[in-house]
Each structure stands twice: as structure tokens, then as C-alpha cells.
Amino acid sequence: MQKQVDEGGAGGGKGLGMRLLMRLEVRMLALALIIAVTLSFLSPYFLTQNNIFNILDQSVVIGIVAIGMTFVILTGGIDLSVGSVAGLSGIVLGLALKDYPIPVAILMAVGTGAFVGLVSGVLIGYFGLAAFVVTLGMMAIGRSLAYIFSGQTAISGFPSELSSIVYTTVLGIPTNVLFLGLAYLLAWGYLTHTKGGRTIYAVGSNKEAARAAGLNTLLYSILPYVVSGALAAVAITFSVAQILSVDPLTGNLMELDAIAAVVIGGASLYGGRGTIVGTLIGVLIMVMIRNGLNLLGVSPFWQGSAIGGIIIMALLVERLVRSRSES
């Protein structure tokens, strides 16, 4: 340490930083593996090919929402409205399918999600309102509109071609899982290799400094909410395609799973820290736990406690690691 003090961390900083980064991602991966191994011992069915496809399939919806949530959380914000936005977009999709071809209906749904995100983003990024409060308000508005537009009932009877975005395979991989993988690849590329992605990190880490360096902090404070709203709509499209029905309660509590996945994935709620790879691992952990608890016949009433406990544990670990790395 003496040497590092004297030379301002010559040589030592790099090794330490890399090791920390490694530890963060490795730790999460290790946690995922431990859960998988434990579950495979507890339930012989867990590691079957069928169940693995099941897990991947169940990851699609929450996985897509978690990408948007990662964008938002990286800026130091939060989006509590994704569940309601998903519900509202789902209803819009359902209504549009009655009059328009499938692609147009999907575009309308995604447009709805993006628009709600834009409104939240402008209120937060331009007017400086607290993200928590704005998206809380949007959560209530979205759900309310979903009930009004739907006439308080489920909508069904969609064209069966819609389910082809879920039930066809390419090279043996279901299209929805393929889409999930592609989305993560694109998100990873965007966050690590583009001006916009790096600006999102800078905004979350030190908005004042980012602005003073001439970055467009306004645009990149708003954009993540648009992405989050749009992806919530994309996610619900996959869900609707699977069951060919949508009701106004669709997507309820989806924000909980998405935030949990991002936080378990190592992102800091203060912004600036987190990776898309971490989020993917976080999603898998969440889904595996849910899947495992179902296989083990645990009451769905207990599952909430389990998920909640994991979120808090993840936060606690982050705090401990963070304070250690800074001392």
C-alpha cells in the first residue's frame, strides 16, 4: 500500500480494478451456477432439456424488460411503470389486431410504450422531477388506461399467425429465445461501443461533469425511458403471442422482477455502474429460482418472500463490496 500511496497507485490500480470487475461478474455467474446445481440435486427434472428450454422461454419477457430497466438504472433513475406500460401496450395490441395486420398492430403497441416512456423521460430529464415519483404516477395512469381501453375484460381471439413469433424455431432454437439473445447482443454493443451508451454511463456516474464536458445529457437522460417503455411493449407482445389473449392486469408486478434482475446483476441504483451481461445473469437467476420453486412445489405465496429476500441480499452484497473497494 505504501508504494501505491506514494505513486498515486502506479501499477496497482489496474490490477485491483480488473480484479474487482472480474469478481463482480464472476461472483454473479458463480451464484447462478450454485443455484442451478442445488436445484438439479433437489429436482431431477431441473436439468432436463425440456426444462432448460422452459427456463429460457420464461426468461424472454422479463429479460427484454430488464434491458430497458438497465438503461434507466444506469442513468441513476428507476422505471416503476414497466408493468403498467406492458399492460396498456398489450391492450393496444389486442385492440389493434382486430383492425390492422399483425406488424402494424405490433408497431402501434411498441409506439404506445415508447410514448409513455417519452413522457416520463421528459418529466424526469427536462423538468428534473424525481424518477421514482414520475414513474409511480405513470404506473397508475397506465393501468387505469388499460382498464378503460379494454372495457375491463380480457381480449382474445387473435389470428394464430401471431404465435409464430414464439413457436417457430431457427436451427432448433425458438424464435423468441433467439430474439432475446439478439436484443442482449445489441444492448451490449450499444452500451459499450457507442457514444450514446457511454453517455448513459457518464450521466449516471456524474451528470454535472458529463454536461460540463459538452455531452448531450438531456437526450440521454430521456432516451432510456423511451427504450424501457418500448421494450416493455415488445416483451408483452411475446407474452400475448404465447397465450393469444390479453387482459388489463397483464404485466402486473413486472417492474419488481425487472428491477430485481438488474440489481442482482450488479448495477448500482445510484447510476453509472452495471453491465448488460450482469443483467442477463440476474434474469437467469430470477427465472431459475422461480422455476425451481415451482418444481419443488413451493406455494406461490412463499415465492414472493423468496424473490424479495434475494433482492435485498443482492443490495447488501453490493454495498459491502462497494465500501470495501473504496476504502
Next chain:
Amino acid sequence: MSVAHDAAAAPDRSEPILVARGVDKTFDRTRALNGASLELRAGEVHGLLGANGAGKSTLSKVISGHVVRDAGEILYKGRPLNLRSTREALEAGIAIVMQETSLAPDLTVLENIFLPELRRPGLLSYGSMRRRAGELLGRLGHEHVLPLDQEVARLSAAQRQLVEIAKALALDADLIIFDEPTASLSPSEVERLFDIMAKLREDGCALIFVSHRLEEVFTITDRVTIMREGATVAASEPTASLGQADVIRHMVGRDIGALYATPGLQDAGSEAPVVFEVEGVATPPVVRNVSFAVRRGEILGLGGLVGAGRSETAEAIFGLRHRTAGTIRVDGREVSPRKPADAVRAGIGFVAEDRRFQSIVPDLSVKENLLLAHLGAHRGFGLGYRSRQAKIDELMEALGLPAERLLDANMLNFSGGMQQKIIIARWLLLEPKVLILDEPTKGVDIGTRQAIYEILRRIAEQDVAVVVISSDFEELLGISERVVVMSDGYSIADLPSAMLDEEKLTLLAAPRTSMARNTELLTRLAQECGGAGFWVLLDEDSLICLNSVVADRTADPGFAAGEARRLQDTRITAALAARAGEGQAAGFVEEPEGLATLLVPIRTRRGHDLGWIGLTLPQGGERPDAAQVKERIEALNAEAG
């Protein structure tokens, strides 16, 4: 130090009230204190000196409980002192009066004085608080100056400081630390503060006076301790035994002259075209009317007291603050930045004062921090980092930074000097036309400071217009060719550095409130006698006019406030040449053209030279009695001071 040893061995007037030994403190990886020591007696004013970053503030904060030390021993009144919070320090009787005050701006003077009592259980008795506040202020000799029900936010800097001192006294503090208390005070306010400090000393308080203004240290302190790079290099030396040169040698560890690259070619610079021009910029409430111009290849200093609005001016120019008036021209083209990105596009770079909060993005790597301004200026979807690689290599080389350090994950682990170099490089990467630096050597060690001065000189030579803001007047005069002085949001003077020294700059920078009293004096003088009154600082062959009031245009002495003139270029050459020394009988001196001028030297009560007050009368007419006018000036001056 041998002197300290002798003092300890000799029969003491009093036991030391505080002894600190071997105090260490490391922030991140910057070692702020490295075996610092200090010994303090009751009834003394103890100067704590050192250059920026020497650790004097950190040591003060360790003693006041703001910072917890890593190692070392502190004895207070003979018992070990292990503070964990400022509250514990206050309970022990240790208070600190800081530059940025710890007052609650929305509460009244009275509530602030008794703030520490608010957390005690039970009801507050405003009646008894009011009585005690009166007593405390009476002890300071200021019972009528502070309106007890005024909100603190509406007080002047000097008044706020008074509240801080009263707050310390309300707690019966035995040890009061004054951390750079004079940074935002005018000379007369400084005098008054010193009166209070002297009174507290008589009452048996131990006072620590942290400052880097040497003349103040010599005026008020009994003993001094000097720090350098976190360690004590001279302990408890009696002030009387030291000369200025000794102190500087201890502070810097070498000859100060070598610190600044000599600004060469001053006259050549004045013919270069103006690259950067600011006219009438205002950002209420702090900045009211600021104008200056920078020529190609010139370093311009923006000087003034803390709170004069210099940082706010820079932020307004750079688009970080809303501007209500003013024009900004770069290369003759008008630009109007509404946000920093606009300013960057116009070719302006800005190194802000607070690195941690205004410059560093902690979660990005050092390389990305370096490239942050590039990222903002980059047109395109990708990063474009590679296009800058050659320039990065060149800059790292020029700044003496090892290239592999760019890969470090966390810039906060760097020393202040390294951080500052990276931030400067961030802007140089864009090849700006104008670079504004706000306190560029704050928290930077002395070796790196020199490197930063060299960098600034070099970029100025590469035809960048450089503007430097600094509260360290010595630094300001050392690196800039010209200084624009700001006071209370106005730019009031624009003078070549060669004509200035620290004392002149301090007088020029005095807040308008204190200048208002002088203006009143001059106005009365000019009107009563029917001529022109002025306040000037005189040198061998030039003068600087601090203030002037012309009642009769025909008696205009040929210079105005904020202007510098060669003596022969004024209209009262004969009078200035014949100025009488102190104690000599002054008289009106008549110019060949007929103007008659009386010059009276003025000093503060402590004998601090404040320049000359002059009265010029028009040709012909009646001459009042010189001795009477002189008396009048001296009386008015005593009143105004």
C-alpha cells in the same frame, strides 16, 4: 526544531493546551498528512502556514473533528483527544471558523449563534438567548452591527464570519481555528477581525490562524508552524524571529522565483489580435457586469476575493449558468452558449474548480475521462476514440503522464495533480481556441503546480487564449500577463501584472461595500472643495487609481478608477513627483497648467499602507488651507475605516 525544544524546556508561561504529534491522514491514495505536529498555548495566536495542499486545512479539520485521523496522538488540556465528530469537538471546546461557513442560511443570526443548542432537549428561551447574544457580541465589540433577527443568507461575508465567531463563543470555546478567514474580506474588515482575535487572545483563548497571506501572519500571530507536503517543517517558531524569506523557504522548500515561468514578451503580446472577448456579461445575483478581452497567446488572470463572482462568470460564459446579458466573441464571431456543448463547439474549454463534482466521472476509466469532451464533440454513432489516439499519445508525452495509466479503472485514485493534468488534457484534445481554468492548482502538490504552469505557458504559446481564475494572488501575478480584477460581480480594473503586487491586488479587489465608504469620503471632499478627489497607489513612475470622484470636470486629474497610468501621462505630474513623505507638512502643489493638488498618505490603525488620497482643484479660484484639508481627510478616513 530547536526553537520548539527550547520553548518546551524553558519555564513556560503556560502549559500547552493542545499537542498534536505524528498525525497521518490519507484520502484515497493522496497522503494529506504525514506525521504532522502542532503545539498550541492558551492566550496565543498561532499561525499555521503552508502552500496549497500542504495539509494545513486537513490538520485543522482533524483538530476540529471534521476529519478522523489515521494515526498519531493529540493531547488536549493534557488528556488524549479522540474526536469522532464535530459535535464532540464543540463539547470539548474546540470550534472552527471556516471560509465556507457552516451556518444555516435560512435561520436568523440569533438561531445560528445558538444552533448547537437546538439539539438539546427542552424548550428554547428566546429571551435569554437574545440577552446572551447581546453579551457575546458585546465581547466582540460589535453589539450594534448584527441584526439578530436577520436571516443569515442576507448578511455579508464579514458579518457571517462574525456569527461564526459568536457561535464559537456561545459554546465557551477555548480553542478557535480560523481557516483562511480573510479570503473574502476587505482590508478594513480584516483589521476588524484582527481586533476581535486580539481580544480573544487577551481572554485566554488559543487561536489557530490558517493563512497563506504572509503579511497578515506577521501582523497577528505570536508563533507559527509551517507545513509542507503533509508534514510539519517548522514548529512553533516565534513570529518575531522569522523573516518573510525564511517562511517562504519553509513553505516551498526551494526558491519561489523558480515556480513561475517568466511571462516573456509582454509588449509583443499586446499587439496580437483579440481572440476572446467578453462584454457586459451578467448572471444575477452574483455577476452584474463583467467585460474582458484576451489576445492570442496571452494568459489573462481573473482576480478577486472569494465571492466576487469569478467562477460564476466563467460558468456563465461556458453555458453552465443562465446569462441575462452580455456578448461573447470568439475570433470576432459572436457566440451565445446556452449549454456547455455550444461553448465547446465555439472552441471554448473550461476546467472547473471542483474536480470531483464538475469534472471527474468516477465510473468511467481514466481513458474515457480523458476522452469525455471528445465524446461530446464527436459526430457519429460510434465512439471515434481511435481517431484521437495519435493526439492522446502526444499529449500524454507532453504532460509527463505514463500512457499505461490511462487504463486505470478509477481516476479518484490519482493524486490531485494527476487528475488535473487529465482534465486539462481532456480539453487540449479538442484543440480549443479559448481555455478557461478555475483555480487550476487547487489541491495540487507543488511539483505538479509547476508542471501545470509550464503547460499553460506552452498552450498560450500555441496561440490559445488562456483565462486563469485564482484566489492565490501570487500565483495569479506569477503566471498571467494581465489581470482583470473583479469585485462584487463587476470587472473593475484591467492592469498588466507587472504593475501589480499582492497588496495592490488586495486593495483593488475590496468589496464594493467598503469602497462605497471611500466613495462617500471622496464625494464629500470633492464637493466641499470643488474639485476632484481620488485614491491612488503610487509607485516610482506609475500609479493605480483605486477610486475617483470628479465634481468639477476641469479638475480631472487624468485617470479614473481601475486605471493605471505612468506618472508623466497624468495631468498632475508635478504634484505626484513632489509628493511629501510621511510626517512632512503637506501642501498644494501647482502644475504649470494651473491645477493644484494635495496628496495625503493614508494608513490603517495598524500602520498598514493604503496608498494616497488626493484632492485636485481647478485653475485659479481659492485654495483651502492644506493642513485643514489634510486633517479632514484623515478624520474621514478614520471614520470610513
